[in-house]
Amino acid sequence: MPTDDLITTRLTTGLLRGALDVERTAHGLLPHRLPAWARAQNTDGQLAMAESQPSGVRLAFRTRATAVELDVLPTKRVYVGAPPRPDGVYELLVDGRPVHRATATGGNILTVDMTAGTFEHRPGPAATLRFTGLADGVKDVEIWLPHNETTELVALRADAPVEPAPDPGRRVWLHHGSSISHGSDAAGPTSTWPALAASLTGVELVNLGLGGGALLDPFVARTLRDAPADLISVKIGINLVNADLMRLRAFTPAVHGFLDTVREGHPTTPLLVVSPVLCPIHEDTPGPSVPDLSALGEGRIRFVAAGHPAERAAGKLTLGVIRDELARIVAPRAAEDPHLHYLDGRGLYGEADAAELPLPDGLHPDAATHRRMGERFAALAFGPDGAFADVREAPASG
Structure with missing residues (x-):
């Protein structure tokens, strides 16, 4: 459950880096690494799954907050006959330095049968990630999304206002x-x-x-x-x-x-x-x-x-x-x-x-x-x- 005294920030594409497209779903924002027109030309379920997994995609914002919460709806993969896969990892960086790691429980389940080449989707609940104890003062925060787990972004909250991080000016x-x-x-x-x-x-x-x-x-x-x-x-x-x-x-x-x-x-x-x-x-x-x-x-x-x-x-x-x-x-x-x-x-x-x-x-x-x-x-x-x-x-x- 969300913490009551935090400020909710509207999730927008301006807070995201590394995605080439963002889909607004019933739950929130779903980052994509292929644009909608390219996805429409694809007929391969494997590629559809892969491009929706946000490898390299991260939230990037500037804030004085010492506590941040992120509600997410992950889609976890289960392979028939194989041991469970570890949960996807979310990594929080402050001014480019790693500070926290977290995983999300719950979420949708995608069951993959590699021998039959089939995919089965079962919906599940969203989860809340909490990052606390961040240093006071203005800082640039990045939350890198799991590279191997499709992630819908549902809500972002913090104990101070949040704004998109400035363009770093890098190549x-x-x-x-x-x-x-x-x-x-x-x-x-x-x-x-x-x-x-x-x-x-x-x-x-x-x-x-x-x-x-x-x-x-x-x-x-x-x-x-x-x-x-x-x-x-x-x-x-x-x-x-x-x-x-x-x-x-x-x-x-x-x-x-x-x-x-x-x-x-x-x-x-x-x-x-x-x-x-x-x-x-x-x-x-x-x-x-x-x-x-x-x-x-x-x-x-x-x-x-x-x-x-x-x-x-x-x-x-x-x-x-x-x-x-x-x-x-x-x-x-x-x-x-x-x-x-x-x-x-x-x-x-x-x-x-x-x-x-x-x-x-x-x-x-x-x-x-x-x-x-x-x-x-x-x-x-x-x-x-x-x-x-x-x-x-x-x-x-x-």
């Missing part, structure tokens, strides 16, 4: 990738590798990492084209193998078309193409990725490759094939486009890393690996020789 980094970029198995919303890299380099993150959804969809390319950005990166590969979506013949023109579309809106913005990180099950074996039924029988989630290496001859994609082709695609384009760059994803997570920090489920990095990838991306992309090294502070361009 805007727009990133698109798979569930790894989305933050699967990260410790919290500020600990996904893109969030860590953004924190280390002082840029403003807009994360279009979409679990299972980095599939070269034209509506995603147009979203990147239209979104304000000073820096853009696209991480391409693993989901195309996961889904066994296309063959090499379709992949090459699809990548060219994707990059062409982004360039329509950002002709000179630094654009970094990142190939897949190491994933041993798919380095030389095509997809699709399927749940390991023996692991499910033991209450664990693990993935295996259902393809066969010999199928590469018929044009099936593996991560090795994709890396070679991405490098071949980017090289001549970069000769004409000095702002286009390529990064081999194995520089973020390679063979030595896999030996030390293996992927727990065969596909996704753990929290320690997210930290390592974030630190490495910061050094490789923003370092002296990186794609983003020479970009000066400037207003975000459309």
Whole structure:
């Protein structure tokens, strides 16, 4: 229940960062990471779920308050045959420093049957998060929403007036990738590798990492084209193998078309193409990725490759094939486009890393690996020789 002596602040889009669209629901505000027109062109339930999970989305406001309450309606995932997933984490930062972490009980339940490919939704109650003991005085507060849990914002209360935080004036980094970029198995919303890299380099993150959804969809390319950005990166590969979506013949023109579309809106913005990180099950074996039924029988989630290496001859994609082709695609384009760059994803997570920090489920990095990838991306992309090294502070361009 809310505390009676707190001031209620109307939730508006001006209090949100990192969302490309906001839907007003019967309960409050639902942040989206794809605009409504793009969502209307999507028919995939997995992508619909992923884009509504607010990875990188945060409330940002200035206040003297020492106590803040946030009512939320989360949607929690339950996977048939697997152990319960941990609740999503909300992280409160004051002037950029982490101060509190909280989770929300209750909420809607989304039951996913991976073997049948079905989704079942059951409604549930909202929850109240309380953050107390904040230092007195004017400060900038951010509440990062769970990267892996759809969250409707119902009400915001504080013991002092709240106003939108001023524009920080930082460069805007727009990133698109798979569930790894989305933050699967990260410790919290500020600990996904893109969030860590953004924190280390002082840029403003807009994360279009979409679990299972980095599939070269034209509506995603147009979203990147239209979104304000000073820096853009696209991480391409693993989901195309996961889904066994296309063959090499379709992949090459699809990548060219994707990059062409982004360039329509950002002709000179630094654009970094990142190939897949190491994933041993798919380095030389095509997809699709399927749940390991023996692991499910033991209450664990693990993935295996259902393809066969010999199928590469018929044009099936593996991560090795994709890396070679991405490098071949980017090289001549970069000769004409000095702002286009390529990064081999194995520089973020390679063979030595896999030996030390293996992927727990065969596909996704753990929290320690997210930290390592974030630190490495910061050094490789923003370092002296990186794609983003020479970009000066400037207003975000459309």
